[in-house]
Amino acid sequence: MRIDIWSDVVCPWCYIGKRRLEQALAESGEQPEITWHSFQLDPSATNDDPRGLAERLGEKFGRGREFGIQANEHVTGIAAEVGLEFHLDEAKSANTVDAHRVLHLARELAESGELPADTQGRLKERFLKAYFSDGLPVGDHATLTRLAVEVGLPEERVSEVLTGTAYEAEVADDQAQALAYGANGVPFFVIDEKYGVSGAQPVEVFQEAIRRANADRQPVTLITSPGSSDGDVCGPDGCPI
Secondary structure, eight states: OEEEEEEOTTOHHHHHHHHHHHHHHHHHTOOOEEEEEEOOSOTTOOSOOOSOHHHHHHHHTTSHHHHHHHHHHHHHHHHHHTTOOOOGGGOOOOOOHHHHHHHHHHHHHHHTTSSOTTHHHHHHHHHHHHHHTSOOOTTOHHHHHHHHHHHTOOHHHHHHHHTSOTTHHHHHHHHHHHHHHTOSSSOEEEETTTEEEESSOOHHHHHHHHHHHHHHTSOOOOOOOTTOOSOSOOBTTBOOO
16 A cells, blocks of 8 residues: 655644554554655745744734634644644744755655665654654754754765755655645645545544555455356457357
8 A cells, every 4th residue: 555645844734644644554454655745834934933833823814822822722632632742832933845855865765775664754753743842943954954864864965955956846846746636735645546635634534545445456356157167258369159
């Protein structure tokens, strides 16, 4: 089974959806190949915005800081239900394009066999935890480098990416692909290139998508008349008469 996931590292529902998918997979016994794709919720975000998340949310929706505080408390409670500990009062503004570029590097190193196959997934988890739980600036190059090295990426390769423009096209292509699928927001999951799940759906929804994908991959069951094998068929050597 293959699962492609579009998400951002500063998206709370992406982290919650990740945990719900993981629960569904654990209960199903599936161990799919998972690829993480880039999606920037706000490409115009900066790394030096001094406002806290509650203030930024309140201004974005035109409803004041108190609205932002309540929104943060609500999503923090839901995150706790899936075992996540959010500290959104410490979340720092970040442009996530560089985090996505490093995730593309992790994917390439894993696919080439230079690093373990789960490297990109582990790095995605580390970036999410850094932003939501640790209050780290995930737009900062030094922070991204340190976190990537923690997961096993070679420091020189990470620095190469961050000081240049590598994978910018791949980030843009990911975003375009998500829009082509009809995903205007994230998280967005595609199972076996056939079944899409939009948003941090309940575990049961992921279980149903997994069940359907599995059913599609089951071999065909032949139905024959009693005591017979195959019926009359035409093959490479002709047709029986």
